[in-house]
Amino acid sequence: MSALREACVALAIDAGAAILAVYAQDFAVEHKDDASPLTQADLASHRIIADGLRALAPDIPVLSEEDADIPWSVRQGWSRHWLVDPLDGTREFVKKNGEFTVNIALVENGRPVLGVVYAPVPGTLLHAAAGEGAWLRTAAGDVAVATRRPAALPLRVAASRSHLDPRTAAALARMGETERIGLGSSLKFCRIAEGLIDVYPRFGPTSEWDTAAAQCVLEEAGGAVLRLDGQPLAYNRKESLLNPDFIALGDLRLPWRDWLAEPAHG
Incomplete structure (x- = not known):
């Protein structure tokens, strides 16, 4: 799992670089059938991640927001699959407020067992695998993260x-x-x-x-x-x-x- 996780971290960072290359320019915004926005950054990120995951683990199918038209008759036979949002927060991307992420998950029997979330603008990356804790990647190495317990008011x-x-x-x-x-x-x-x-x-x-x-x-x-x-x-x-x-x-x-x-x- 740790080898898969490191590969996903690298793919997320590569996808983030492609997103930032578009972010720095004037870019066109299309709209999908549900009226949600779509940019060339979404598509560039999707291609990098989907191609990378298929090369990494050819036996694990990939379900991405930009390639989600996979029939239930096929999906219901999956015991595990990659689940990808190449650019989560396209509206934030279009507004240029920096609040968007690259998301890569491995799902096994309905549960996410590996997750990588990368925010390209601040360069923040968190990753986790089942039973191995959650980590913030820094220049000095990984730092464990934990929720606030007990929560205090407000x-x-x-x-x-x-x-x-x-x-x-x-x-x-x-x-x-x-x-x-x-x-x-x-x-x-x-x-x-x-x-x-x-x-x-x-x-x-x-x-x-x-x-x-x-x-x-x-x-x-x-x-x-x-x-x-x-x-x-x-x-x-x-x-x-x-x-x-x-x-x-x-x-x-x-x-x-x-x-x-x-x-x-x-």
Whole structure:
């Protein structure tokens, strides 16, 4: 696993360099069928990672946001696969606010067992493998990261500073004293893993490639990404590649079920 992880780290850094080459220029923005933006940086990153993973492990299939049209009849036979978001946070990329990431995960039997998340603008890279902890790559070597436990008030919550959907607003109200932190892409999970944020509630659509790599990092740092029924977010378990609603936590002792409970009526 450590050889695979180092290879994924190298691919993420190479993909990040290709992304930054586009980021430094004026670039065209296309739109997919779902109206989400697509740039040449997404495609360049995808090619580097997909080609690299296929050369690294030809027997492991690759599912990437930019090559996701793989029938469920094929996917349901996979016991493991690579799950890639070549550029998570394309909207942030287009805004040029730096809050975008490269994400590479290895999924085995529905669980992310290896994760690499690279933020090219600050040059921050976190990586993890099941049972081996979560690590921040620095010039001096790897530094272990861990979630903030116990969390202290005010709770630091990854949520928009300007606009909240009604369910998130209600959850925040139940949390009590909070500090809202706006942040793009999978960086939200990484900040929880580093002990800088406590909670990220997500109501609304995300795709499996948005979360897998960072979920591995967060779990190995001591946190969790849970569906609202309390089970960990799982992968390639159904035809749709959309995730259910979830909450990411640094400290599993937090009363998150109380925050998400719908008020009784009548």
